[in-house]
Amino acid sequence: MNYIGSKLSLLEFLEESIDKVVDKNCNIFCDLFAGTGIVGSYFKKKGYKIIANDIQYYSYILNRHYIGNHRELIFAKLTMEIPDLENIEIKNRGAFVCDYLAKLEGVDGFIYKNYCFGGTRDNKESRQYFSDENGRRCDAIRQKIENWKERKLIVDDEYYFLIASLIESIDKYANTASVYGAFLKKLKKTAQNNLILKPAELIINHQDHQVFNGDINEVVEKIDGDILYLDPPYNHRQYATNYHILETIAKYDNPKIYGKTGLRDYSKQKSRYCSRTQVKKTFRDLVLKARTKYIFLSYNNEGLMTLDDIKETMSLRGKYGFFTREYNRFKADKTNNRNYKANKTIEYLHYVVCKNI
Ligand SMILES: C[S@@+](CC[C@H](N)C(=O)[O-])C[C@H]1O[C@@H](n2cnc3c(N)ncnc32)[C@H](O)[C@@H]1O
Numbered sequence: 274m275n276y277i278g279s280k281l282s283l284l285e286f287l288e289e290s291i292d293k294v295v296d297k298n299c300n301i302f303c304d305l306f307a308g309t310g311i312v313g314s315y316f317k318k319k320g321y322k323i324i325a326n327d328i329q330y331y332s333y334i335l336n337r338h339y340i341g342n343h344r345e346l347i348f349a350k351l352t353m354e355i356p357d358l359e360n361i362e363i364k365n366r367g368a369f370v371c372d373y374l375a376k377l378e379g380v381d382g383f384i385y386k387n388y389c390f391g392g393t394r395d396n397k398e399s400r401q402y403f404s405d406e407n408g409r410r411c412d413a414i415r416q417k418i419e420n421w422k423e424r425k426l427i428v429d430d431e432y433y434f435l436i437a438s439l440i441e442s443i444d445k446y447a448n449t450a451s452v453y454g455a456f457l458k459k460l461k462k463t464a465q466n467n468l469i470l471k472p473a474e475l476i477i478n479h480q481d482h483q484v485f486n487g488d489i490n491e492v493v494e495k496i497d498g499d500i501l502y503l504d505p506p507y508n509h510r511q512y513a514t515n516y517h518i519l520e521t522i523a524k525y526d527n528p529k530i531y532g533k534t535g536l537r538d539y540s541k542q543k544s545r546y547c548s549r550t551q552v553k554k555t556f557r558d559l560v561l562k563a564r565t566k567y568i569f570l571s572y573n574n575e576g577l578m579t580l581d582d583i584k585e586t587m588s589l590r591g592k593y594g595f596f597t598r599e600y601n602r603f604k605a606d607k608t609n610n611r612n613y614k615a616n617k618t619i620e621y622l623h624y625v626v627c628k629n630i
Contacts, residue, residue, distance in 0.1 A: 274309050274441055274444055275444075275451050276308055276309045277452065277506075277510060277512070277515060278308065278504065278506065278507065279308065279309055279311060280311060280312050280504060280571065281309075281311050282600075282601075283571075283598065283600070283620060284311070284312065284315045286596070286598045286620075286622070287312065287315075287502075287569075287571075287622060288315070288316075288319070290569075290596040290622045290624075291500065291502075291567075291569060291622075291624075293596075294567060294569075294594070294624050294626065295499070295500060295566070295567055296566075298499070299321075299499035299500055299566065299567075300321060300322055300499060301321065301322045301323075301324065301497070301498035301499045301500070301565075302316045302321040302322070302323050302324070302498065302499070302500045302502065303323075303324040303325075303326075303496060303498040303500065303501045303502065303565060304316070304323060304324070304325050304326075304340075304502050304504075305324070305325070305326040305327075305485075305489045305492060305493060305496075305501065305502075305503065306326075306327065306489060306503060306504045306505050306506075306546075307325040307326060307327045307332060307335075307336045307340075307504075308327060308332055308504065308512075309332070309335055310325060310332070310335045310336040310338075310339040310340055312502060312504065313325045313336065313339065313340045314339045314340065314474075314476055317339075317340060317476050317478050317482070318476060318478070320478060320480075321478075321480070322480035322481060322482060323340045323480070323482045323483075324482070324483045324484075324485075324496050324498055325340045325341075325482070325483070325484045325485070326484070326485035326486070326487060326489060326492045327486065328486070328487065328488055328489070328512075328513075328542050328544065329486075329512055329513065329516065329519075329520060329542065330486060330520055330523045330524055331440050331516060331519040331520050331522070331523035332486075332512075333484065333485075333486035333523075334433055334436050334437050334440060334523050335437050335440065335441070335473075336484045337433040337437070337484045338430075338433045338434050338436075338437035338473055338475075339437070339473065339474070339476060340476075340482050340484050341430070341433065341482055341483075341484045342430050342433065342434060342475060342476075343475075343476065343477055343478055343479055343480070343482065344430070344477070344479075345363050345364060345475070345477075346366060346367050346430055346431050346434055346475065347363050347366065348366050348367075348370055348427065348431055350425065350426045350427065350428075351370065351421065351426050351427055351431075353426060354421070354426055355369075355370070355373055357369075358370070367434060367438075367472045367473075367475065368472045370431075370435065371435070371438055371470040371471070371472045372470070374413075374414045374417060374418070374435070374439075374470055375410070375414070375468065375469060375470040377410070377413040377414060377417060378413060379406060379408075379409025379410045379412065379413050380409055380412050380413045380416065381409060381412070382409070382411075382412025382413070382415070382416055383412065383521070383525065383527055384403065384408045384411045384412050384415075384518075384521075384522065385405065385408040385409045385411075385412050387400065387530060387535050388400050388401075388402040388403060388408060388456075388518060388535060389401065389402070389403050389404070389405045389407075389408035389409070390405060391405035391408075392405070392408065398532070398533055398535070400456060400533075400534070400535055401448055401456050401457070401458070401460065402447060402448055402449065402453065402456045402518055402535075403443070403446060403447060403448060403464065404446070404448070404460055404464055404465055406467060406468075407443070407446045407464070407467065407468045410467075410468045411439065411443050411468065411522065414439055414470065415436075415439060415522060415525050416525075418432065418435045418436060418439070419525060434472075434473060434475070436522075436523060437473040438470055438471060438472050438473045439470060439522065440519055440522060440523060441471065441473055442468060442469065442470050442471050443468060443519075443522060444519065445463065446463060446464050446466060446468050447464065447518075448460050448461055448464035452515040452516065453514075453515060453516055453517055453518045453519070453534070454514060454515050454534065455533075455534060456534070483496070489503075489505075489559060490545075490555060490558055490559050490562070493559055493562050493563055493564075494562055496564070497564050497565070498564075498565045499565060499566050499567065500565060500566070500567050500569065501563050501565040501567065501568045501569070502569045502571075503559070503568065503569065503570045503571065504570075504571040505544075505546040505556075505570075505572075506544055506546045506547045507572060507573055507575070507576035507577065508547065508575070508576060508577055509547045509548070509549070509577070510547065511539065511542075511543060511544060511547050512542075512544065513539035513542040513543065513544075514536060514539060517534070517535075517536050517537050517539065518535075520537065520539075521537055546577075547577075548577075549577050552577045552578055553578060553582050553586070556578065556582075556583075556586055557586045557589070560586050560587060560589065560590060560625075561589065561590070563590075563627070564630050565627065565630065566626070566627055566630060567624060567625070567626055567627065568587065568590065568624065568625050568627065569622055569623070569624045570583065570587065570621075570622070570623040570624070571620065571621070571622055572620075572621050572623065573600065573618045573619060573620050573621060574618055574619040574621065575618055580621070583621075583623050584623070587623055587624075587625040588625065590625045590627045590628065590629075591625050591626045591627045591628040592625065592626045592628075593623070593624070593625045594623075594624055594625075595621050595622060595623045595624065596621070596622045596624075597619050597620065597621055597622075598619070598620045598622075599617050599618075599619060599620070600617065600618050600619065600620040601616060601617060602616055602617065602618055
């Protein structure tokens with residue numbers, strides 16, 4: 274997923290840097306601003322037990338699948354609804370169910386009625402976040418998954434796998450420059466293609482992984498681990514507004530929405546890490562509460578906290594250091610000719626070896 278602040282292209286840098294600092298007895302990796310779950314997934318594949326968290330529910334779903342799921346999904350009860358499943362090898366069943374869902378007839382549900390042109394053209398605010406076809410398919414798939422869950426035809430692991438697959442797939446057909454803060458006037462090419470429901474990868478690693486959906490400053494008090502990896506927002510851009518439609522697809526809770534873009538209420542998900550006046554204090558609180566041997570922080574040279582702020586705060590826990598890497602700036606709209614100060618930023622990985630846990 275093209276996600277603001279995604280660490281997909283920095284995974285090796287993170288691993289190499291972390292390996293230079295930590296001792297050999299580290300087994301628990303905590304990724305508590307987990308976003309897409311790409312960092313936790315990478316370290317899960319390396320054999321770590323992962324503890325993941327994010328304040329957004331769509332992110333919880335992604336992590337609940339990528340991190341939390343670690344056994345083959347057998348869809349045993351769903352054979353009552355889809356008898357052909359019995360003849361499918363277990364490792365291919367997830368893909369088979371996704372295929373079944375993708376072929377459902379579309380319905381006029383919440384996404385179509387509020388975020389597609391066909392469903393909103395007579396409203397005060399018309400919107401075009403998805404093609405009518407894809408909006409209706411998204412509704413049909415999401416409703417069917419919920420219906421299966423209510424009828425106990427799928428277990429939790431299967432439920433989260435299916436919604437994670439839907440969130441990642443539908444995002445590829447969004448008619449946006451990349452985030453959901455605005456939609457494009459005309460349907461762009463990729464938004465015109467018909468939704469294919471791609472099964473999300475299942476990562477097998479039989480450790481007792483944990484996944485939370487809360488504010489990091491609260492969650493950090495509930496966990497113990499070896500390595501705490503922190504990847505907070507770097508600036509004022511709230512994830513709750515930039516990904517509000519993914520949140521609604523994940524929750525599918527018919528929220529009250531408002532304004533041009535159809536925002537949902539996000540007062541409980543406003544991140545203090547996006548506030549210039551609150552970030553330093555909140556970060557300090559987090560660093561002081563952490564019960565891990567090492568703390569790592571990804572941040573760049575243009576973030577709300579300065580290098581000195583970070584050094585001062587992390588040094589409170591022990592020996593501080595950092596690694597750097599040049600990085601291409603995240604562009605919301607690759608075709609837009611905005612006059613950026615520079616196309617490169619410097620990505621830092623700060624760390625502290627904690628003296629007392
Ligand atoms: C830079 S992104 C993380 C990207 C992630 N490492 C990846 O590669 O996909 C920051 C994440 O922090 C989450 N977040 C912001 N404030 C939070 C808070 N107070 N508690 C927990 N998560 C928070 C956002 O929802 C967002 O997903």
